[in-house]
Amino acid sequence: MYILYLDESGNPDDPSDRHFVLAGAAVFERVVHFLTRSLDEVQAKHLPGLEPIDFHAAEIRSGRGFWRGVEKEKREAIVQDVTTAIADANHPGVVLFAAVIEKNERLYGEEAVKHATEEVCRRFDIFLTKRYQEHDDPQRGLIVFAESSYEKRARIWVRGFRELGTRWGAINNLCDIPYFAQARETRLLQVADTIAHGAFLLYERRNASIMRSLVRRFDQRDGILHGLVHVTSNKDTCECPRCSSNRSRTTSGRGSRHHRHRLSRRAPEPANPGAAWGRRAAR
Ligand SMILES: [Zn+2]
Numbered sequence: 001m002y003i004l005y006l007d008e009s010g011n012p013d014d015p016s017d018r019h020f021v022l023a024g025a026a027v028f029e030r031v032v033h034f035l036t037r038s039l040d041e042v043q044a045k046h047l048p049g050l051e052p053i054d055f056h057a058a059e060i061r062s063g064r065g066f067w068r069g070v071e072k073e074k075r076e077a078i079v080q081d082v083t084t085a086i087a088d089a090n091h092p093g094v095v096l097f098a099a100v101i102e103k104n105e106r107l108y109g110e111e112a113v114k115h116a117t118e119e120v121c122r123r124f125d126i127f128l129t130k131r132y133q134e135h136d137d138p139q140r141g142l143i144v145f146a147e148s149s150y151e152k153r154a155r156i157w158v159r160g161f162r163e164l165g166t167r168w169g170a171i172n173n174l175c176d177i178p179y180f181a182q183a184r185e186t187r188l189l190q191v192a193d194t195i196a197h198g199a200f201l202l203y204e205r206r207n208a209s210i211m212r213s214l215v216r217r218f219d220q221r222d223g224i225l226h227g228l229v230h231v232t233s234n235k236d237t238c239e240c241p242r243c244s245s246n247r248s249r250t251t252s253g254r255g256s257r258h259h260r261h262r263l264s265r266r267a268p269e270p271a272n273p274g275a276a277w278g279r280r281a282a283r
Pocket residue numbers: 230232235238239240241242243244
């Protein structure tokens with residue numbers, strides 16, 4: 001089974017944020033323990049001897065809450081080490097997904113949240129289908145959302161999730177309704193938080209500090225980053241990793257059909273679409 005841990009970034013209702021992001025990591029059941037342990041190790045390295053501390057990327061970066069008394073260099077090193085732990089995690093035991101919604105007058109608030117949820121659930125379902133079709137690896141999926149303001153809306157649709165899924169065009173491989181948990185209770189939701197925050201920084205601020213090393217870990221086939229969805233009216237000119245991967249597919253497309261190793265330790269050499277965006281991005 002793959003468990004998809006999801007968190008959000010950007011306020012869907014606040015017009016000062018141009019983007020709303022829903023993102024996270026699908027983690028194979030046997031890899032949950034190892035990814036949890038690598039985040040515990042980040043804490044042990046930088047803040048030894050303390051109770052588990054919730055790694056919440058926006059708070060760490062801005063030095064809020066617990067992080068107020070922690071020097072900037074250490075805070076930056078922690079975010080970097082958490083990012084590296086995700087980037088180096090088992091492949092295909094950890095696969096990333098995100099929906100980045102560019103809000104407009106029709107797509108904001110509840111609609112933006114729903115659209116992002118639909119995109120991520122569908123991509124996750126397609127990933128599971130491909131595991132079976134191309135790798136002879138039948139797996140079911142389960143979704144865990146971080147409890148937040150998102151929870152209040154999403155709990156309402158979770159009751160009708162099956163019907164919603166049918167309307168969205170199949171979520172055949174999910175074995176149950178989504179569940180909710182608090183980020184402080186599982187390191188994997190802190191992983192989701194880091195990915196969501198990283199995607200928000202990239203799209204909202206052109207800051208690639210987190211996403212630079214994570215782009216290659218999004219679900220991809222034939223050179224296209226299927227796991228990273230960008231909903232924008234400027235698809236044809238957008239230089240983001242996803243939109244540029246669509247356009248470069250004819251020149252750099254490589255099939256994954258023949259990759260047979262199930263849980264090989266290394267991620268494939270990445271397509272690096274959108275590199276220009278990352279290079280130009282603010283530090
Ligand atoms: Zn784009």
